[in-house]
Amino acid sequence: MATYKTLPGFRDFYPEDCSLRNHLFNVWRQTSKRFGFQEYDGPVLESLELLTAKSGEEIVGQLFNFEDKGGRQVTLRPELTPTLARMVGAKANALPRPVKWFSIGENFRYERQQKGRLRSFYQFNADILGESGVIADAEVIGLLVESLCNQGLRAGEFVVRLSDRNLWYYFIESLGFTGEQAMGALGVIDKMERVPAEKSQAALAELGAKDPAATLKAISDFQELPDVCTIKAYLTNMDLEESARDKLLARLDVWRELLSLLIAAGLENFIKIDLRIVRGLAYYTGFVFEAFQTVGKGRALAGGGRYDDLIEKLGGAPMPAVGFGMGDVTLRDLLEEVDRLPKLIDKADIYLVYSGDDAFKTALADAYALRRQGLRAELNYKGAGMGKQFKQAASSGADFALVYGPDELAKGIVTVKHMRSGEQQEVPATQLVGSVLALWREG
Ligand code: HAM
Numbered sequence: 253m254a255t256y257k258t259l260p261g262f263r264d265f266y267p268e269d270c271s272l273r274n275h276l277f278n279v280w281r282q283t284s285k286r287f288g289f290q291e292y293d294g295p296v297l298e299s300l301e302l303l304t305a306k307s308g309e310e311i312v313g314q315l316f317n318f319e320d321k322g323g324r325q326v327t328l329r330p331e332l333t334p335t336l337a338r339m340v341g342a343k344a345n346a347l348p349r350p351v352k353w354f355s356i357g358e359n360f361r362y363e364r365q366q367k368g369r370l371r372s373f374y375q376f377n378a379d380i381l382g383e384s385g386v387i388a389d390a391e392v393i394g395l396l397v398e399s400l401c402n403q404g405l406r407a408g409e410f411v412v413r414l415s416d417r418n419l420w421y422y423f424i425e426s427l428g429f430t431g432e433q434a435m436g437a438l439g440v441i442d443k444m445e446r447v448p449a450e451k452s453q454a455a456l457a458e459l460g461a462k463d464p465a466a467t468l469k470a471i472s473d474f475q476e477l478p479d480v481c482t483i484k485a486y487l488t489n490m491d492l493e494e495s496a497r498d499k500l501l502a503r504l505d506v507w508r509e510l511l512s513l514l515i516a517a518g519l520e521n522f523i524k525i526d527l528r529i530v531r532g533l534a535y536y537t538g539f540v541f542e543a544f545q546t547v548g549k550g551r552a553l554a555g556g557g558r559y560d561d562l563i564e565k566l567g568g569a570p571m572p573a574v575g576f577g578m579g580d581v582t583l584r585d586l587l588e589e590v591d592r593l594p595k596l597i598d599k600a601d602i603y604l605v606y607s608g609d610d611a612f613k614t615a616l617a618d619a620y621a622l623r624r625q626g627l628r629a630e631l632n633y634k635g636a637g638m639g640k641q642f643k644q645a646a647s648s649g650a651d652f653a654l655v656y657g658p659d660e661l662a663k664g665i666v667t668v669k670h671m672r673s674g675e676q677q678e679v680p681a682t683q684l685v686g687s688v689l690a691l692w693r694e695g
Pocket of ligand 1: 330
């Protein structure tokens with residue numbers, strides 16, 4: 253017989269996986285609400301153009317795109333940021349600022365399947381739009397950190413690597429790259445951690461670097477600078493035009509401002525300045541960051557940054573923006589690795605045990621009455637022996653079993669058994685719902 257499997261990179265969610273997924277989503281939701289974010293959503297299918305317009309090559313090569321039956325070029329969404337930019341751009345004047353929105357949804361990327369990377373994954377996105385001050389960067393980084401902590405992770409198990417495309421842009425400019433070339437150079441820097449040095453050098457040469465080896469060396473040295481003081485000293489000593497140096501040093505003042513807010517929020521143990529991060533998506537304009545696990549395989553848990561031009565470029569009013577996306581796949585793997593996946597208890601409240609057809613109907617009516625009061629009430633569908641039903645009551649995790657045996661029926665009562673203590677009491681059948689609710693509330 254033919255067996256059908258999920259497509260590569262797609263997952264079935266059996267009930268335990270679904271409860272766990274819901275739990276992760278609930279924590280994301282609760283944490284976002286504590287920061288005053290509102291939930292929104294967009295369509296999973298978008299026009300191809302929206303996604304190809306401004307996200308850059310990396311993501312364009314990973315699209316699940318096709319032509320729909322109306323001849324439109326469409327794609328499943330690989331990320332939510334262009335959708336958000338469109339939505340906010342369309343109503344920019346009507347929305348009170350700052351816009352603080354979050355969303356949890358399924359995204360699709362046609363990637364080579366590997367541990368931590370799937371073709372369908374869920375992503376939690378949180379963004380602040382309409383606020384250009386570093387308080388917005390600090391708040392989204394704060395929400396990122398707090399949501400990982402609320403998922404059960406601790407300082408030392410993950411770190412947010414903080415970098416800056418502005419600083420990089422000014423630095424690249426001082427090395428002689430401008431416009432498109434500078435964007436190309438940022439792309440090379442983004443990949444430097446993953447490709448051999450000769451390849452990076454060749455790519456810089458292709459972009460027009462006069463002395464590719466010296467350029468690569470300057471970039472590699474700059475990447476390693478660990479803090480603002482060292483960056484300042486490096487820039488002060490570097491052979492630079494005065495105007496270029498001033499621009500770079502002025503940017504370091506913005507860095508200090510951001511860092512002071514992160515420190516005030518008590519987040520310093522979670523942040524590491526790391527100029528190796530530049531991010532693969534082309535729309536980022538300022539501070540960028542990625543959260544990585546620091547135990548086990550060191551995979552990325554989340555990534556984000558500032559994208560002040562995207563809304564305008566997609567046809568909306570000019571509006572600064574900053575945010576991040578966090579995936580469910582690496583987060584779940586990491587929680588499993590550090591043995592901190594919650595033990596989710598999926599249990600019944602009440603189990604009804606009966607004997608015979610008449611008792612079944614009475615029990616069924618009571619089960620509905622209890623369900624209407626908000627209790628989870630279950631019973632066997634096939635009239636199994638009472639012994640078997642008691643076993644099922646025990647394995648259902650119910651707090652109480654209600655017994656509808658021949659004696660109970662004859663006396664017009666129901667026996668209510670407290671499953672943990674084994675204590676029993678008889679309740680008049682006519683007062684069953686009120687009595688059970690009162691007992692259940694007592695525990
Ligand atoms: P991203 O870095 O492409 O950023 O994705 C963010 C996170 O989504 C990653 O760190 C990872 O946890 C998860 N993720 C991405 N691709 C996959 C995959 N194939 N399988 C499993 N998980 C994956 C963005 O998407 C930006 N739009 C985030 C953003 C929001 N920037 C500003 N606002």
